[in-house]
Structure formats: structure tokens, C-alpha cells
Amino acid sequence: MAVYVVTGKLGGGKSIMSVARIQERLQKGCKVATNLDLNLVALLGRKAKQSRVLRVPDKPCLDDLLAIGKGNSTLGKPIFDENKNGLLVLDECGTWFNSRSWNDKGRQEIINWLLHARKLGWDIIFIVQHLSIIDKQARLTLAEHVVFCKRTDRIMIPFLGTLIKAFTGNAVRLPKVHMGIVKYGDEQNALTVDRWSCWGAGLYSAYDTRQVFSHNYEHGVFSYLPPYYTNYRYRVPMNLRNLMRITRIYLKKVSRPLAFLAGITVSYFIFDSGDDGIISQAVASVESVDVSAYKNYKIVSYSKMPNATPFYTLKLDDKTITSDTLTKLGLTLTNVSRCQLKITNQKQKSLSLTCGR
Template sequence: MAVYVITGKLGGGKSIMSVSKVRDYLNEDRIVATNIDLKLHWLVRHQAKKCRVMRVPDKPSVFDLNAIGLGNPLIARGIKDESRNGLLLLDECGTWFNSRDWNDKGRKELIDWIIHARKRGWDIGFIVQDLSVLDKQARVMFAEHVVYCRRTDRMTIPFIGSLYRMITGQRLKLPKMHVGVVKYGTERHSMTVDKWTCFGSGLYNAYNTSQIFTSNYDHGVYSYLPPYYTHYRYRVTYDFRNIMRITKIYFKRFKKVTCFAGGCLLSLLWLEFTAPAEIETVKISPTEYAGYKIMGYYKMPNQPYTYSLQNSDGANISSVQLKDIGFDVTAINACTLKISNGQSESLIKCR
């Protein structure tokens, strides 16, 4: 049997580290009993049918602990396998396991139950603010392992953190992670036997972080229903009808974005399927105008020559029209004109 006393300052991650161990036990199909309000659908798969989790009163009595039965079902069959032990996790033990309440009525029977918890197949976790809160006799008898919980985002990197704060005026934080250092014994210098780590991002919704523990808890021991019976069987099945309903809902919510995206898509399709046909370009050789002669020209100030051309059939054309056709027109002098298309050229002169 392993008994852990889980300690840490306020907000140091004691509860979330403990809930991460609950998740580990459930993933191994082991029994869990705790006085923490859990939300199982955040701890295990929604399809889980057989996870066994019992809620005990905030400050359980020996009657309540007897009601949870065996933590390891193999014991009933005479098989000894402590790797299948269940977990009994009790939070805020400092309020009812301290020296002032040590001699309360029923405390002797409760201690006797905890002493024999190994024979009932239970691993136990006590969550307290500090180890000194527990009565000395409880520390001596029960505190086999002590877990010191810390949050890395409250630490800083030596020298680098100070330098960063001097430059920016802000604190350099490490990534938020919960670390539990497991010591074998109650002394700070005891041997470190394990380290627990968890990021906790998926566990904040798995339990009631604002739970208040009271002495007048009005319920007895009860079992949580597995997530299959509370969530999974009531899920919306993804058949064609429901998919169309969901699609309709999202179309209504995002109709403006949908219309804009649809318009863009239709515009692209229209441009793709209605692209103008390629126009065949017919290249004309300058030699076709070799029979033309310069009939006249004029030149405006700071402007190039403008020529008027005519062939033997009386067809007229100007140098401006030749440029529009695509020829390069170069005026050599008043009576000589060169036209070219980049591949061939021709000279046109006066009569």
C-alpha cells in the first residue's frame, strides 16, 4: 500500500495534481473514492461504461469508509496484487486531522481503518496545506510519501529572469506546469523517489475548483454514473438528418460570410468558364508596303515626321496608321522612311 501526503501552498496545484492521479487510476480501470466533486466526462472518454468512482462525505467517518468496500476486487478472490489497488483521495485533511480534533469521537475507529487500509486494497492520498498541520501521530503513522507541489510559472530563471525584468519591466515566466516532488519520508532531506508532472490544461474542468468542505455534509457515500450514461448515450448522432440540421444552423449563423464566400467562388467559376477566346494575331511583313511612295509629310515643332503614303493602286495610308498596325516607324529624313516588325524591314521613299 502507498500512502501519500500531498502538500503545497495555496494555488500550488495540490488538487489538480491529485486529480491527475485519479485520471491515471481510472485509465487503468481501478477504483477511486474521494471527497472531491469530480466531473467524470472530463477525466475519461465519454464512451466509458465501467469506471467506478465513489463520492464520500467531506469529512468521512469510519461508517462511510466501511461503505466503500474493497479497493482491490482481487482480494475477494484471494489474489494479492497491489498494482490493482484503488485510490482513496481525501482533500482538506488539515481541518479534521489536526491535533485539536485528534481525540474526537470516532477518531480511534477511523485511524484503525486507515491502518488496515492496505488489507482492504486502498492506496491513500491526504491533501493538506502543510505537513505540520497534521497531528504528529498521524505524520508518524501514515506519512509514507510526502509530495511537495509547485507551479513552474511562479519560478524564474536565475540571472536571465532578472536581466529580462530590468530591460522590459516585466517578469519572465516559465511555462505553466505542475510538478510534484515525491519524498520517501517526512523530512525535507528525505530521498526523492519520484516526480509527478502535469500541465493541467485538460483538468481544470474535471473537478469543482470552488468546492467548500463542511462538517455538516448531508449525503452519504454514493457512486458517480459513468460518462456513457450521463453524456454519450444522449449525444446527437451524426446521421444525414442531423448533419443537415447542423449545416442549416451554421448557415444561418454565418450567412453573411457564407454569401460573400459563395459570391467569390461563383465569380471565379464564371471567369474560368467564360474566358475570352484567344485572338489569332496575323503578322504583316513590311515588304508588303514596299510599293508605297511618300506623297507628302509634315512636321510640327518638337514632333516627329508624319508621312502620307500611296501605292500604285491609289490606296493611301499614313505613318500613324502603320504604328497602330504594329510597325516600328523610323523617319530617316524628309524623303525616306523605314518600317520594321522586328524580323524584317523596308525603306519607303518619295516618288
């Protein structure tokens, strides 16, 4: 049996280091009990089918510890395998297992159960800010290993980080890695027997980092359903039919923007081709205009609005034409006077029109 007391400052990575140990045990098929709120899908994946995880109250009593039963499935068998021991992880022990509440009712019964946990096949991890917070009797009898957790992103890169900060004002720190130094015993000069490390990025979603521990937890001990039964067994099969349905659902979300973009694209090509036709027709009409066809036209009316070009009305017998029509045909109009208008075509042939009846 191994008992670990995981210590460290606030935000030092105590919980995530313990969750990494939980993940290792579950991947080996071992039993786990904890007062942490775990997310087994993020911890093991959707297909995990054999996970055994028990959730104990935030402040477990003796009855809760008795309810988790044995931690090792090989107990009572001819060959006992200690590597299959279960793992009991208790977080925030400083709030309910501290030295100030030494006369708490049931404290001695809990300590007695913890002393016999080895015979029930349990390894234990206590999570606390500092070793001295734990009850002295439990600390002296149970603290076999003490783990000191630290984070490397709190450390500035030597020399280079100082140099960059001097020029930019921004500190350059080491990548975020959680490290745990495992000491054998609680003495100051205890031997270092192991080092734990984890990146942690893949484990942040595996447990509730904002969990608040309460002395009045409303539930008893219960077991988490394996992720297979909650997130995989009744999944929608990814066949062609369902893929098309999913595609249709996502297309509905973007159907209006797609229709809007399609309308803009179609309009661009339609109006673009229409402009080309109009320009070609205009060029053809300009080249075919002969100013001599209007030599017998007379100016019958004239008007000039403020900030506008003069407007003429020309007439020949029953035929009437305006200056705007001549402009659209590609002719250049020169206003000489109210009774005289000069028209010029693209070939620079001109004709003067005057008033008359």
C-alpha cells in the same frame, strides 16, 4: 499499500497533482473514492464505460469509509495483484483531520480504519497545506510518502528573465508545470524516491477548483455514473439527416446577418451596372446635342434663389424647356444677364439666347 501526504502552499497544485493520479488509476481500471467534485467527461472522455468513482462526504466518518467497501477486486482470490488497489483521495484534511481536534468523536475509529485500509485494497492520498497540521498519531503511523508540490511559473528564468525585466519591467517566467517531489518518510533528510509532474491545462476542467468543503455535507456516499451513460449512450447520431438539421439550426442564428450582407452585395452589383448604363447614355446624348436646335427659343422667365444657380425657362411656340433640362443634356450654361443665356456643347459650339415672346 502506499499512503501519500501531498503538501504545498495555496495554489501550489496539490489538488491537480492528485487528480492526475486519479486519472492514472481510472485508466488502469482501478476503483477511486474521493471527496473532490470530479468531472468524469473531462477526465476520461465521453466513451468511458467502466469507471468506478465514489464520492464520499467532505468530512467522511467511519460509516462513510465502511460504505466504500473494498478497493481491490482481486482480494480473496488465489492471486492478489496489489497494482489493482483502489485510490482514496481526501482533500482539505487540515480542516477536519488536524491536531487541534484530536478529541473529535470518531477520530480514533477513522484512524483505525485507515490503518487497516491496506487489507481492504486501498491506497490513500491526503491533501494538506503542511504535514504538521495532520494529527500526530496519524502522521507517525500513516505518512509513508510526503509529496512537496511546486509550480515552475513562479520561478523567473535565470539571468535572461532579470535582464528582460530591467529593460521592459515585465518578468519572464518558466512555463506553468506542476511538480511534486516524493520523499520516503516525513524526516527532513528523507530520500527522494519519485518525481511527479503534469502540465495541468487538460485537468483544470476535470474537477471543481472552487469547491468549498463543508462539515455539514448533505449527501452520503454515492457513485458517479460513467460518462458513457450520461454523455454518449443517448447522443444524437451524426448521420446526414442530423447534420443537415444542425446546419439549419446554426444557419438560423446567422440568417439575418447573411441576408443583410447578401442584400448589400446584390445592390452593389445592380447599382454599379446601372451607373455604367446611365453614363454611357449621357455621353451618347451629349455628343448628339446640336445647339442650333435651340436658336429660336426665347427666355420667358428668370429666377435666382440665394446660394443657387440661375433658373431659366425657354419657350418656342408650344414647346417649353428649362435650364436644368439643358444641363442634364450635357450643355454648359453661362449666365450673361437676366435676358441673355449662353449655351455650349462638348464640341465648343455656342449659342446665345435672349428674352422675347
